Amino acid sequence: MGRYNPDSAEIIRRVALKPVSIGLLGLGTVGGGTVKVLKRNAFEITRRAGREIQIVAAAARNLKHPRQCDTTGMRLTMNPFEIVADPEVDIVVELIGGLAPAKELVLKALDAGKHVVTANKMLIALHGNEIFAKAQERGLMVAFEAAVAGGIPIIKAVREGLAGNTVEWLAGIINGTCNFILSEMREKGRDFAEALAEAQALGYAEADPSFDVEGIDAAHKLTILASTAFGIPLQFDKVYVEGIRGITALDVSYAEALGYRIKLLGIARRTGEGIELRVHPTLIPARRLIANVEGVMNAVLVKGDAVGPTLYYGAGAGAEPTASAVVADIIDVVRTLTSDPENRVPHLAFQPGAISDIPVLPMEAVETAYYLRLSAEDKPGVLADVARILADHRISIEAVIQKEPRHGETQLPVILLTHRVRERELNQALRRIEALPTVGGPVKRIRLEPLG
Amino acid sequence: MGRYNPDSAEIIRRVALKPVSIGLLGLGTVGGGTVKVLKRNAFEITRRAGREIQIVAAAARNLKHPRQCDTTGMRLTMNPFEIVADPEVDIVVELIGGLAPAKELVLKALDAGKHVVTANKMLIALHGNEIFAKAQERGLMVAFEAAVAGGIPIIKAVREGLAGNTVEWLAGIINGTCNFILSEMREKGRDFAEALAEAQALGYAEADPSFDVEGIDAAHKLTILASTAFGIPLQFDKVYVEGIRGITALDVSYAEALGYRIKLLGIARRTGEGIELRVHPTLIPARRLIANVEGVMNAVLVKGDAVGPTLYYGAGAGAEPTASAVVADIIDVVRTLTSDPENRVPHLAFQPGAISDIPVLPMEAVETAYYLRLSAEDKPGVLADVARILADHRISIEAVIQKEPRHGETQLPVILLTHRVRERELNQALRRIEALPTVGGPVKRIRLEPLG
Numbered sequence: 078m079g080r081y082n083p084d085s086a087e088i089i090r091r092v093a094l095k096p097v098s099i100g101l102l103g104l105g106t107v108g109g110g111t112v113k114v115l116k117r118n119a120f121e122i123t124r125r126a127g128r129e130i131q132i133v134a135a136a137a138r139n140l141k142h143p144r145q146c147d148t149t150g151m152r153l154t155m156n157p158f159e160i161v162a163d164p165e166v167d168i169v170v171e172l173i174g175g176l177a178p179a180k181e182l183v184l185k186a187l188d189a190g191k192h193v194v195t196a197n198k199m200l201i202a203l204h205g206n207e208i209f210a211k212a213q214e215r216g217l218m219v220a221f222e223a224a225v226a227g228g229i230p231i232i233k234a235v236r237e238g239l240a241g242n243t244v245e246w247l248a249g250i251i252n253g254t255c256n257f258i259l260s261e262m263r264e265k266g267r268d269f270a271e272a273l274a275e276a277q278a279l280g281y282a283e284a285d286p287s288f289d290v291e292g293i294d295a296a297h298k299l300t301i302l303a304s305t306a307f308g309i310p311l312q313f314d315k316v317y318v319e320g321i322r323g324i325t326a327l328d329v330s331y332a333e334a335l336g337y338r339i340k341l342l343g344i345a346r347r348t349g350e351g352i353e354l355r356v357h358p359t360l361i362p363a364r365r366l367i368a369n370v371e372g373v374m375n376a377v378l379v380k381g382d383a384v385g386p387t388l389y390y391g392a393g394a395g396a397e398p399t400a401s402a403v404v405a406d407i408i409d410v411v412r413t414l415t416s417d418p419e420n421r422v423p424h425l426a427f428q429p430g431a432i433s434d435i436p437v438l439p440m441e442a443v444e445t446a447y448y449l450r451l452s453a454e455d456k457p458g459v460l461a462d463v464a465r466i467l468a469d470h471r472i473s474i475e476a477v478i479q480k481e482p483r484h485g486e487t488q489l490p491v492i493l494l495t496h497r498v499r500e501r502e503l504n505q506a507l508r509r510i511e512a513l514p515t516v517g518g519p520v521k522r523i524r525l526e527p528l529g
Numbered sequence: 530m531g532r533y534n535p536d537s538a539e540i541i542r543r544v545a546l547k548p549v550s551i552g553l554l555g556l557g558t559v560g561g562g563t564v565k566v567l568k569r570n571a572f573e574i575t576r577r578a579g580r581e582i583q584i585v586a587a588a589a590r591n592l593k594h595p596r597q598c599d600t601t602g603m604r605l606t607m608n609p610f611e612i613v614a615d616p617e618v619d620i621v622v623e624l625i626g627g628l629a630p631a632k633e634l635v636l637k638a639l640d641a642g643k644h645v646v647t648a649n650k651m652l653i654a655l656h657g658n659e660i661f662a663k664a665q666e667r668g669l670m671v672a673f674e675a676a677v678a679g680g681i682p683i684i685k686a687v688r689e690g691l692a693g694n695t696v697e698w699l700a701g702i703i704n705g706t707c708n709f710i711l712s713e714m715r716e717k718g719r720d721f722a723e724a725l726a727e728a729q730a731l732g733y734a735e736a737d738p739s740f741d742v743e744g745i746d747a748a749h750k751l752t753i754l755a756s757t758a759f760g761i762p763l764q765f766d767k768v769y770v771e772g773i774r775g776i777t778a779l780d781v782s783y784a785e786a787l788g789y790r791i792k793l794l795g796i797a798r799r800t801g802e803g804i805e806l807r808v809h810p811t812l813i814p815a816r817r818l819i820a821n822v823e824g825v826m827n828a829v830l831v832k833g834d835a836v837g838p839t840l841y842y843g844a845g846a847g848a849e850p851t852a853s854a855v856v857a858d859i860i861d862v863v864r865t866l867t868s869d870p871e872n873r874v875p876h877l878a879f880q881p882g883a884i885s886d887i888p889v890l891p892m893e894a895v896e897t898a899y900y901l902r903l904s905a906e907d908k909p910g911v912l913a914d915v916a917r918i919l920a921d922h923r924i925s926i927e928a929v930i931q932k933e934p935r936h937g938e939t940q941l942p943v944i945l946l947t948h949r950v951r952e953r954e955l956n957q958a959l960r961r962i963e964a965l966p967t968v969g970g971p972v973k974r975i976r977l978e979p980l981g
Contacts, residue, residue: 114693114835121695124760124883127871222690228836230690238674238682241566241856243573308576366842369818376840383566384680384843384853388828390818391839401836404693416868419579431576 096129097411100166100191102157102182103173104137104144107196107223110396111172111403112146118404126408134160161186168410170403171195180204183219187211192414194406196223196399202297205304205311209424216418220406225298226251226375228398229391230405235305235379236426242381244306246346248359248528251298253373253393254282254289255321255341259358260371263333268326281373291320292341292356299343302377303354307347307435308427312354315437319357328450328523331492332360335476337448338368339523351436353443360448360494360525367528378528386529441501446475446525449493451510452517455482459515460491466513470506472498488517494525548581549863552618552643554609554634555625556589556596559648559675562848563624563855564598570856578860586612613638620862622855623647632656635671639663644866646858648675648851654749657756657763661876668870672858677750678703678827680850681843682857687757687831688878694833696758698798700811700980703750705825705845706734706741707773707793711810712823715785720778733825743772744793744808751795754829755806759799759887760879764806767889771809780902780975783944784812787928789900790820791975803888805895812900812946812977819980830980838981893953898927898977901945903962904969907934911967912943918965922958924950940969946977 099115101108115122115130123129135148136157154160161169161182169186171193173179179200184207186193193212195201201208201221212219222232226249235244250256254276261272273290276282288294296316304311321341332339337360346353361368366388370376375393380386392398413421423429453459460479467474473496480490495503507520551567553560567574567582575581587600588609606612613621613634621638623645625631631652636659638645645664647653653660653673664671674684678701687696702708706728713724725742728734740746748768756763773793784791789812798805813820818840822828827845832838844850865873875881905911912931919926925948932942947955959972 110835118693118695118834121760122693124879124885125692125875127875127880127883228833229839230686233685233690234682234841237861238685238857239853240577240860241570241574241853243570308573366818366821369821381680381853382570383562383849383856385850387681387841387843389686389839389841392837397835398837401691401693401833404835405690408692409689412872412874415872420864420867422864423577423579427576428579431579433576 096131097414098131098133098165098167099407100160100163100169101132101135102160102169102171104135104146104148105172106396107399107403108135108172109144109146110400111170112148114397114400114404116147122404122408126411128411130407130411133165134163136160157182158185161191162189166191167414168192168194168407170407171197172403174199176200176203183208184211187215187217190215190217192218192410194220194403194410196221196403198224198294198297198301202300202311202313205301209429212424213429218410218413218421219424220410221301222406223399223402225301226377226389227391227393227395228401229375229377229389229393230402231302231377231389232305234389235302237422239379239381239384239387240426242383244347245380245382246344247302247306247377247379248342248344248367248526249299249302249377250340250367250370250375251343251377251393252289252295252341253375254286255295256370256375257281257373258290259321259324259329259339259341262324262326262329263338266326266330269322269324290322292318295341295343295356299345299354299356302343303345303352305426306345306379307352308425308431308433309352309435310432311425312437315354317355317357317440321358324358324523328521331450331478332448333363334478335492335494336363337361337525338363340368342526344526348438350442351438354437355440355443358523360523361528365528441504442499444497444499446497447495447503448523448525449495450521451491452488453491454515454517455487455489456515462513462515463491463493463510466506466509467495470498470502472496472502472506548583549866550583550585550617550619551859552612552615552621553584553587554612554621554623556587556598556600557624558848559851559855560587560624561596561598562852563622564600566849566852566856568599574856574860578863580863582859582863585617586615588612609634610637613643614641618643619866620644620646620859622859623649624855626651628652628655635660636663639667639669642667642669644670644862646672646855646862648673648855650676650746650749650753654752654763654765657753661881664876665881670862670865670873671876672862673753674858675851675854677753678829678841679843679845679847680853681827681829681841681845682854683754683829683841684757686841687754689874691831691833691836691839692878694835696799697832697834698796699754699758699829699831700794700796700819700978701751701754701829702792702819702822702827703795703829703845704741704744704747704793705827706738707747708822708827709733709825710742711773711776711781711791711793714776714778714781715790718778718782721774721776742774744770747793747795747808751797751806751808754795755797755804757878758797758831759804760877760883760885761804761887762884763877764889767806769807769809769892773810776810776975780900780973783902783930784900785815786930787946788815789813789977790815792820794978796978800890802894803890806889807892807895810975812975813980817980893956894951896949896951898949899947899955900975900977901947902973903943904940905943906967906969907939907941908967914965914967915943915945915962918958918961919947922950922954924948924954924958
């Protein structure tokens with residue numbers, strides 16, 4: 078960049094008066110990415126922040142492990158507690174993940190008067206209320222953009238960009254592993270197990286993939302998004318969570334035939350009675366932009382009452398996309414170092430004294446549409462029986478696919494799309510349908526959202 | 530919202546100690562929308578900002594004009610200069626548009642020590658450098674999120690959310706009128722004039738649509754985006770601008786047959802030699818998310834070196850979407866009222882002392898791919914002549930469509946897609962092709978970007 082006049086060194090000298098010192102906890106994938114991005118983009122970052130940002134110390138599990146990143150100029154230690162107590166450190170960046178010792182480290186960093194940047198969604202979703210209360214008390218910042226949807230600046234968008242809106246609902250593809258698996262299933266006709274094996278081979282899924290495929294990771298992120306959107310406390314335990322293990326190639330192809338795609342969505346919605354918080358596989362119209370988000374990419378659709386629908390798309394994981402969010406947070410915190418705590422953007426977007434206790438609804442109180450697949454005997458009157466039960470529960474049918482029996486088959490798949498109904502009503506109807514002598518086994522149910 | 534405990538009044542009392550006073554210039558579409566959103570969402574906004582935000586005075590062109598919004602509690606005047614001088618006003622919100630008297634009003638507001646929020650893209654693109662210099666001198670903020678892409682928080686995303694990145698390029702659908710016209714042409718096979726008439730009938734295009742369809746409005750927005758992405762001065766006069774009047778239904782359908790869609794894009798790209806700034810119709814692969822942004826919606830694709838591609842989508846115009854951005858800016862400014870000017874986010878994302886004079890490249894130095902449509906005589910050897918000229922200029926051909934002549938036709942349309950080439954080379958080749966005796970008339974050329 079030395080071609081420009083004034084040159085880089087002169088610009089740095091001119092704008093960067095007070096360097097800021099970072100203590101980094103964790104030199105794994107995201108930690109290494111953060112080191113790389115801070116070094117490679119030092120010039121652009123300093124031009125923006127007006128400060129040089131230096132990592133003065135870093136903690137790693139194993140100092141002999143070969144590093145992907147250049148750690149020149151950093152004191153390296155295997156004891157992260159040294160770093161949170163280091164008087165030279167202005168901002169602690171926690172990239173260890175998990176609850177222990179991350180939670181203790183973050184609390185100790187706050188006790189030591191340091192601002193914190195973290196990418197730890199589990200920590201924020203589970204212990205954020207406690208962490209933010211302590212930070213608030215001490216007049217410190219805890220920034221966590223990287224905890225949700227990797228490099229997409231979605232926390233900032235919801236917390237600041239849409240601050241003039243009453244958020245009506247949001248729906249996000251916030252787990253790249255599940256989105257990759259569902260994309261593979263649709264594009265290649267694969268079943269879940271095959272697509273999961275492919276994700277594991279490519280490093281998109283862990284050896285034990287439960288955390289991702291069972292929806293827990295998405296639920297952590299949804300918990301955080303919902304608090305910043307609605308001004309409610311973090312309530313991970315109130316999120317309804319259903320993963321994608323039960324989705325079959327058959328469901329994916331029926332959904333497609335009906336004009337829908339199946340995505341694992343995290344959905345938060347404000348209703349007259351409370352807040353819905355739910356993670357589950359969802360049929361969404363194939364023509365929606367978010368239905369076309371494929372592979373490991375993430376996207377979040379946010380509906381504000383003034384702005385209407387807005388969508389944010391990008392890489393939801395990976396070393397440098399996550400580092401992009403970590404560094405943006407560091408720059409934000411650098412700007413608040415000297416600001417009046419009262420005028421800062423609140424941790425969860427809403428003032429701590431203004432958090433609302435609007436209830437989170439149980440799943441039975443949620444209203445949504447449904448895709449139902451059942452196996453019925455090839456006899457006249459079966460569909461009429463099913464339709465009558467649905468009608469008894471005031472559930473209207475939007476579409477039906479009934480397959481012709483192939484040679485020798487006596488059980489036929491029947492696919493129904495319903496209009497919106499309360500889950501409690503649907504459950505009652507399904508119990509009756511499953512009790513019909515002509516219906517074999519349980520009814521497969523996938524929720525459907527128009528997102529329009 | 531009184532159902533929650535503590536109730537709204539108690540929350541407001543608890544968090545909202547110091548009301549902030551707004552002076553509003555303009556009570557037209559966006560001004561009216563801003564009044565509505567501030568009133569309707571007063572509770573949510575106060576919960577976020579920690580302050581009540583009150584419009585104490587508003588200027589309108591005609592006080593007898595019936596209002597869509599409730600102006601209770603505001604002093605109304607036909608003289609906007611009263612408002613910028615009013616000692617009671619903390620923040621001036623300029624929603625008049627155009628250059629006169631908006632520029633004078635904004636400068637006078639700054640002289641009077643007031644922060645400014647504006648939705649005026651023309652004013653910022655043409656006079657932003659001067660306005661920001663004065664604001665900087667006086668330690669004041671000028672916020673302009675609403676000037677680009679309406680309700681999409683794209684300025685915030687580029688300026689803060691992606692602050693850790695070196696931005697490589699960005700490409701945006703940032704004029705809803707043009708996007709509506711191009712969507713209509715593709716979906717209904719209409720020609721430009723018909724689609725424009727439809728846009729006018731629906732209120733999406735002005736009676737004199739030049740500003741939109743000739744790309745000027747998009748160029749204003751691109752100017753602003755490029756400065757916040759690259760840290761360069763606002764340079765509207767260096768933007769290459771080409772509108773959509775020349776796009777025919779034929780081009781739209783050939784593009785579609787080749788797997789592309791035609792969109793009016795604003796493109797800013799960093800190359801080894803400088804910055805490209807250009808607005809023109811562009812073929813983009815139909816499978817890209819941004820290619821599926823239809824109607825009056827806007828979207829901006831930003832490629833950062835760390836984060837990779839990110840996309841931001843939403844309503845680019847309209848009363849309440851624009852008001853959403855205006856109110857977000859007001860809240861941001863409220864937070865800076867007591868902050869140290871040195872630590873604020875700089876107006877154009879980069880520190881004023883660190884703006885770079887990296888050159889903006891002339892269009893002839895830009896490298897891109899091309900869609901070419903020419904009319905050739907139905908004689909052997911014509912395509913060979915064209916291909917030889919392209920080869921002479923080292924222009925590779927990616928695809929060719931040559932139509933069979935219909936009865937009585939002697940001229941055939943030939944469509945070529947080229948690989949990337951510098952525009953200067955292409956211009957030279959086109960002059961030679963147009964001079965061929967077998968080629969009739971000028972060659973139609975539309976640029977093509979893979980955006981991948």
